[in-house]
Amino acid sequence: MQKYSKQTRLLLAVDCIIFGFDGDTLKILLIKRGFQPEKGNWSLMGGFVQVDESLDQASNRILKQLTGLEGVYLEQLYTFGDVNRDPKERTVSTAYFALIDIHKYETQLSNDYHAEWFPLKRTPKLIFDQQEMVETAKKRIRYKAALHPILFELLPGKFTLPQLQMLYESVYNTTIDKRNFSKRILATGLMIKLTEKDKTSSRRGAFYYQLNMKNYYAKFQSFLNFIPNPDSLLQAIY
């Protein structure tokens, strides 16, 4: 079959906003860009979409290249298509965001990229329109996590209620009453209490929980209310 004639073909890229949570702060993983323009500057991990791969495949490939991880939470965020966003050549970029368990990230894989985790509040200046990508991703996560249990993707298989609360508090930059938080979370039926305790952060120790995967999949798409004051999300874009 003939091709579409007379149409301009463009470069299409994928950029990944990779989120991690270290138990205290929400972070993103950035690399030092290895080629011009902006070589050596902090950047999202990205790459060009190849002719024989879908966007989802491209984003998974790029995520794996940097982190070694497969099968993690990766969602298409938005496609950025301003004409001059890349000064070298017209490039449209589809941003994806990933939520990973920061402990599964294997440092040695990323040596090539000089990757580093940055707290969301103290990210360096990013190239092109990537600051906007990160802002969009933050808003999307806030929006979505208010209604769906996506934040569990940032935690290890076993986690404590105080850890989970810290995560919500850092995503929404707020404080939550722990009695109400635990009521709300336990009421979802998503949590299985283990007998083991995490003794690293207190003498008494906090019970570990794990996700009830059956309920997790069943309720993932329903509108649960995970945060108390949704109006604190005023700037959300979706």
Place this chain on the structure above:
Amino acid sequence: MQKYSKQTRLLLAVDCIIFGFDGDTLKILLIKRGFQPEKGNWSLMGGFVQVDESLDQASNRILKQLTGLEGVYLEQLYTFGDVNRDPKERTVSTAYFALIDIHKYETQLSNDYHAEWFPLKRTPKLIFDQQEMVETAKKRIRYKAALHPILFELLPGKFTLPQLQMLYESVYNTTIDKRNFSKRILATGLMIKLTEKDKTSSRRGAFYYQLNMKNYYAKFQSFLNFIPNPDSLLQAIY
């Protein structure tokens, strides 16, 4: 500055899912495709992204080409990038959805395209992956309209409470108690009651309302609760 060498350039298209409401049924506007492949078959309005226009500009251009409308609600939906979605040539397509006042749509403009409105429940078979685009758009509208007052974009400047309720009922394919509906809607502060009545659908007549634009912009991004049972949105993707 040099271009990125050795990278494949791809075709990038924009497709528009154009929603309208005729007072009774939610509809989308489709055209008969004018070129191969799939020439003559029902399709979304779309076009290729030009090298000197952004994605937003491209989608606005395409929407205007078909409807003559500018400045209407148009939001990027999702980018579809499967390798073989267009059998003729690898083409990535960013879908946008538009919410328009169906009465402002000017038929003569679209003569070239043989456009027709189809009720969402009885759309013809669409080309490529456009059925998936429409499904994604339906889900996004349901998701977003549950929390934000976007559905007003589908109504004329003056509308009645029964019309508005019909609209919500057709978007969610459900019935809503009119006492609770009116309480909920009026409580938002978005509605200004006019003295004039619409007498076309009942002997008694229903009061017209118009949007309180100040409150509309102020509250647009806040999480309002427009529909009673958010759990009926189980299949929502966002």
Place this chain on the structure above:
DNA sequence: TTTAACGGTGTACAAAATACACTATTAAAA
């Protein structure tokens, strides 16, 4: 044995959502 630091729980009150039924209006028909 005391201290300090974090973990875990319950209750009363307020707000919001829900279920539910009758009267009002008026043009057209009898």
Place this chain on the structure above:
DNA sequence: TTTTAATAGTGTATTTTGTACACCGTTAAA
């Protein structure tokens, strides 16, 4: 002129959900 039929408009009681708030438990280290 009266009746009918079709749609518009409104209020209250109950249930559910959200919110505010304080004390005791545990245990390692001092």
